[in-house]
Amino acid sequence: MKEKAKVLVIDDDTDSLASFATALRRDGFEVHPFADPKEGLSHLASEGGDVVLTDLKMPGVTGLEVVRRVVRENPAVPVVVVTAFGTVESAVEAIRAGASDYLLKPVGIPQLRAAVFKAIKERSKNVELEKKDREIRRLREEKKRKDGVGRIIGDSRKMEEMVQKIHVVAQTRMNVLIMGESGTGKELVARAIHDQSPRWDMSFLPVNCAAIPEGLLETELFGHEKGAFTGAVTARQGMMEIADGGTLFLDEVGEMSLALQVKLLRAIEQKEVIHVGGSEVIRVDVR
Structure with a gap:
């Protein structure tokens, strides 16, 4: 009826x-x-x-x-x-x-x-x-997830275990440490985690920490205020602000100085950054 x-x-x-x-x-x-x-x-x-x-x-x-x-x-x-x-x-x-x-x-x-x-x-x-809209969104998300893991090629048991870990970790809000030798696909794993996470439609921002001079890395990550140093003619957002809502992949993070690693750890844990030359605490939601 x-x-x-x-x-x-x-x-x-x-x-x-x-x-x-x-x-x-x-x-x-x-x-x-x-x-x-x-x-x-x-x-x-x-x-x-x-x-x-x-x-x-x-x-x-x-x-x-x-x-x-x-x-x-x-x-x-x-x-x-x-x-x-x-x-x-x-x-x-x-x-x-x-x-x-x-x-x-x-x-x-x-x-x-x-x-x-x-x-x-x-x-x-x-x-x-x-x-129809729900089905389209579901298919898009499913395709996004498949594409994310699809870039990772391998059929060994270890690879299957890693893919399973990607599926599990992607659905959480936790930060992730990806370890491996150069050329083993750490960025592919990071992208796969991002693509399968609730943040999939936000930005994925990779940063090669080893390629940025030590003197510039802090301002690249946290941003700076106008006049913070010679040449800082305008205020500028850092990578953590630009990636707000999405995922920030820090490659070769071990190449940073220990002092900068301490600042980065605090920013990641507290989800707060302060521009170089500034005092305002800026909240960021970045993985």
């Missing part, structure tokens, strides 16, 4: 509320009437719904606010606006905010029925689009 479409009716006018609810129930809809917009929005958040029918001019939370909240929090649910104070400006504003239809009181029952049936069809299309 097909489930009834669920319609939430929000109107501070009790007569209109009762009239709309009665008419829609006759058409077979499951109707939930609310005189308080906050209660209606709370019910939508907890119990869901297929269509919201709302008055425009209400005390406390206006119909326009209802439209914006529903569009923001339940984008697949259409909103039909009904009002006795209709103007061209209010109609345009409601449609721009995301309303699917705009009706003027007094509303004829055929007109109301047509608007709600149209909204139900729109809801069905939105649900299908959501499913």
Whole structure:
């Protein structure tokens, strides 16, 4: 048996509320009437719904606010606006905010029925689009994960164990130390971890610490303020800020001086950096 479409009716006018609810129930809809917009929005958040029918001019939370909240929090649910104070400006504003239809009181029952049936069809299309979008995202993420590990070639037991570790570590927020001789593919492993992590759609930034002169490495990593040293004509972000939200791969980190390694360790542990020549603590979310 097909489930009834669920319609939430929000109107501070009790007569209109009762009239709309009665008419829609006759058409077979499951109707939930609310005189308080906050209660209606709370019910939508907890119990869901297929269509919201709302008055425009209400005390406390206006119909326009209802439209914006529903569009923001339940984008697949259409909103039909009904009002006795209709103007061209209010109609345009409601449609721009995301309303699917705009009706003027007094509303004829055929007109109301047509608007709600149209909204139900729109809801069905939105649900299908959501499913397709989720499937597309899933396929993209799956491809990204496969591509990430696919660059690593090998079929030995040790390689299988390493790939399994990549899968496990990638889903955590922990920092990772990758050890190996030069040319063994440490950056490939780092990229594979990034591509399979929740950060996959953010930046992956590799830095060869051995290729940057010691005097410049600190400013490259942490950034600097204007005038911090000769030639610093403008302030500049460091690699840890640029990679914020993503992954920073520090290759040949052992080539750094011990003093800089201590600063780097603190920045990684605290997720904070301070520009060279500055005093402001800058929060970064980087792996």
